[in-house]
Structures are given as structure tokens and as C-alpha cells.
Amino acid sequence: xxxxxxxxxxxxxxxxxxxxxxxxxxxxxxxxxxxxxxxxxxxxxxxxxxxxxxxxxxxxxxxxxxxxxxxxxxxxxxxxxxxxxxxxxxxxxxxxxxxxxxxxxxxxxxxxxxxxxxxxxxxxxxxxxxxxxxxxxxxxxxxxxxxxxxxxxxxxxxxxxxxxxxxxxxxxxxxxxxxxxxxxxxxxxxxxxxxxxxxxxxxxxxxxxxxxxxxxxxxxxxxxxxxxxxxxxxxxxxxxxxxxxxxxxxxxxxxxxxxxxxxxxxxxxxxxxxxxxxxxxxxxxxxxxxxxxxxxxxxxxxxxxxxxxxxxxxxxxxxxxxxxxxxxxxxxxxxxxxxxxxxxxxxxxxxxxxxxxxxx
Numbered sequence: 495x496x497x498x499x500x501x502x503x504x505x506x507x508x509x510x511x512x513x514x515x516x517x518x519x520x521x522x523x524x525x526x527x528x529x530x531x532x533x534x535x536x537x538x539x540x541x542x543x544x545x546x547x548x549x550x551x552x553x554x555x556x557x558x559x560x561x562x563x564x565x566x567x568x569x570x571x572x573x574x575x576x577x578x579x580x581x582x583x584x585x586x587x588x589x590x591x592x593x594x595x596x597x598x599x600x601x602x603x604x605x606x607x608x609x610x611x612x613x614x615x616x617x618x619x620x621x622x623x624x625x626x627x628x629x630x631x632x633x634x635x636x637x638x639x640x641x642x643x644x645x646x647x648x649x650x651x652x653x654x655x656x657x658x659x660x661x662x663x664x665x666x667x668x669x670x671x672x673x674x675x676x677x678x679x680x681x682x683x684x685x686x687x688x689x690x691x692x693x694x695x696x697x698x699x700x701x702x703x704x705x706x707x708x709x710x711x712x713x714x715x716x717x718x719x720x721x722x723x724x725x726x727x728x729x730x731x732x733x734x735x736x737x738x739x740x741x742x743x744x745x746x747x748x749x750x751x752x753x754x755x756x757x758x759x760x761x762x763x764x765x766x767x768x769x770x771x772x773x774x775x776x777x778x779x780x781x782x783x784x785x786x787x788x789x790x791x792x793x794x795x796x797x798x799x800x801x802x803x804x805x806x807x808x809x810x811x812x813x814x815x816x817x818x819x820x821x822x823x824x825x826x827x828x829x830x831x832x833x834x835x836x837x838x839x840x841x842x843x844x845x846x847x848x849x850x851x852x853x854x
Contacts, residue, residue, distance in 0.1 A: 501538070502536065502537050502825070504825040505829050505838055506531070506827065506829070507533065512531065514842075515532060515845055516528065518846060525582065527586060530557065536550045537769065539797050544767070549564070549769070550837070551563060556586075557585075561581030563580070563581040565740075566766070577740060577848075579742040579743055580746075583746070584743060584775055590744055590778055590781075591782055593783070595816055597763075597781055597813060598813055599813065599814050600625045600658075602796065603626045604627050608640045619808065620809065620813075622658065622812050623658040623812075624645045624659050625690075626641060626642055628641075630666075642683050659686055659687060660689070661679055661683075662691065665693060666694075667693055668693070669698045673706065676702075688732065689708055689710060691711065692710065699712070700727060711731060711732065713764075717737065731759060733759065733760045735791070736750055736764070736779075737776070738772060739766050743775075748779055748783065760787050762789075762790060763786075764791030767797060767798075771803070771821070773792055774818070776790070777814050777817075780792065802825065803822055804823075
């Protein structure tokens with residue numbers, strides 16, 4: 495990204511380009527929609543996360559509804575198509591029927607020092623569940639163990655034994671590494687709620703699950719799959735992580751959760767480090783589900799230095815309340831410099847690339 499990565503940006507796409515974006519849908523599999531406004535955002539993170547230090551994406555408005563298109567840059571046009579479907583569906587689908595007014599959430603702890611990890615837990619707004627990132631490039635298992643111990647101590651200080659710790663390896667470990675790491679981290683945590691995507695392949699997960707008592711969750715394995723449930727072998731996981739944008743939208747995730755339950759899988763609704771708009775969609779999806787056996791991974795606004803909404807998402811007593819998201823129009827600026835124009839052009843081109851794939 496060009497320019498000052500510490501400066502948040504919410505740049506309005508010029509009207510002519512918005513019109514061009516609307517035309518993209520006319521000759522593709524997407525429904526024809528009237529896009530009234532498009533904004534491109536760039537939001538710096540508090541700490542490096544998923545090897546990024548800034549989050550970028552596009553907000554699309556039709557009438558009074560907002561959608562978000564924000565695939566990470568390692569997603570090509572084919573893989574990004576469901577992310578665009580999510581944005582389109584947010585503008586066109588009926589709202590889900592809500593069955594609860596708030597949803598429980600976890601605090602997310604990036605790869606930071608033990609001291610900083612404890613501070614993040616203490617400042618989480620009462621989250622009793624912590625998701626700790628592990629297996630990052632350039633770190634050792636011993637570093638992860640110390641971070642887990644610090645998180646555990648911070649949780650015990652606040653909640654006694656009424657807490658949960660989960661870890662996320664993003665598919666980095668080999669099978670042998672996963673077996674050793676899970677044993678060490680499970681001990682450090684005093685028992686893990688689950689380990690998310692310890693290995694990349696379904697074959698390794700099948701073997702791993704047969705040798706550990708710690709539940710296994712899948713994320714990347716289904717997130718990039720054309721048919722998540724059909725491509726998931728029986729017996730390789732206990733929990734499915736579902737994210738609105740990568741899977742195609744709120745109704746898709748709700749339907750997928752119902753089918754997952756029929757296969758004996760529990761579901762955790764999470765974010766893909768979305769802006770406040772995407773978080774709102776995730777909260778609504780979770781609030782429409784009959785059961786939430788695990789805290790949702792939707793408190794990721796805590797990872798951002800700033801956000802696009804007038805009212806930031808605030809965790810209270812470990813919960814996010816269901817509410818409407820109002821984009822902060824005071825933050826919007828015209829593409830008046832090279833950084834702004836570069837941001838708008840890169841994301842406009844990205845949407846064109848995805849729409850082109852969808853028109854073949």
C-alpha cells in the first residue's frame with residue numbers, strides 16, 4: 495500500500511466509477527443492483543495480524559443498506575467471488591429473523607509479548623473466552639506457551655475458572671508439529687476449548703483428531719472450498735468456523751450452520767477482520783442462530799486503531815449487542831491525492847476482475 499499506513503482513510507469512489515461498478519453486474523451471475531455509493535477504506539491495525547498491518551476493503555451502499563467486499567490480497571478473483579456475493583447479498587437479501595439481542599464474543603490475542611497479551615485480555619470488555627494466535631512465522635513454540643500462560647493468568651484473575659482458551663494456527667503446523675504443540679499448549683491453557691486449523695490438509699486433521707482429546711476446528715479448509723460441507727470429510731473436525739464474507743453472505747452462513755449441525759459439527763461465527771459494517775452482518779447472523787455453544791469471533795474491531803462507523807462496536811460483559819451500523823460520513827473524503835487515487839483504483843480493478851470471472 496502506498497502512503498502513510500498509520501493514517502485511516504475512507505475515500506469516496508467518484509460517481510463515474512460507481513456507475514461503472516454497477517454495470518459490472520449486468521453481464522455476470524450477480525443480480526443487477528443500483529449502487530448509490532462506494533467507499534474504499536484503509537484502516538491501520540493496533541498490532542500486526544495475519545502478517546498485515548492495515549485492513550482494506552470496499553463498502554457498497556444501495557438505499558439505506560451497506561455491504562462489504564474485503565478479501566485479503568492473497569485471494570485471487572475466483573476465490574474472491576464469494577466475498578463479492580456477500581456484499582451483494584447484504585444489499586438485496588431479507589434481514590434474518592433475530593432470536594437474541596446480543597451474542598457472546600471472544601477476545602483475539604495476536605502474536606504479541608506475554609505482557610501485552612495479558613493487557614489485551616484485561617481490556618477486552620469482559621470476554622471470558624480468548625482466542626490466541628500461535629505458530630506465527632519467526633516464533634517458537636516456547637513463545638506461544640508463554641503467551642498462553644499470560645492469557646490464562648489474566649482470565650483467572652478476572653473470572654476464576656470460568657473461562658475458555660482457544661488457539662489458531664492457520665494451518666501452519668505439520669502433523670508431527672501439531673501433535674507436540676497441542677500437547678504443550680493444552681497444558682499451558684489448563685485445557686483448550688479447541689484448536690483452530692492446526693494443519694492444512696483434511697488427511698492430517700483426520701489423523702490428528704484420532705490422537706488428541708482437544709477438539710479440532712476448521713477454518714481455511716472450508717473458507718477456500720467451493721462446497722465447504724461436501725468437501726469436508728467426516729471425522730476430521732468437531733467445530734466449523736463460519737465467516738460471512740468468505741462464505742458468501744448471512745443467509746448462506748445460517749444455512750451452512752444448520753447443515754453442519756446435522757452432521758454433528760458445532761459452529762462458531764467469526765469475522766475476517768471486517769470493518770464495522772461486516773461485523774454488523776456477522777452479529778446478525780449469530781443472533782439468528784438457535785444455539786451458540788461457543789463465543790463468536792466477532793470482537794475484531796478491537797484489532798483496529800479506528801473504524802468506519804459513527805458508533806464503534808463495544809464489547810460489554812463479553813457480549814456484542816445487535817444494532818444498526820451507521821457509517822461515519824464525517825470520515826469520507828474525495829480522492830484528492832495519490833494515496834487516495836491508488837486505493838480507489840486498486841479496489842475498483844479488483845472488483846472488475848471478480849466480476850469478469852463471474853461473467854464467464
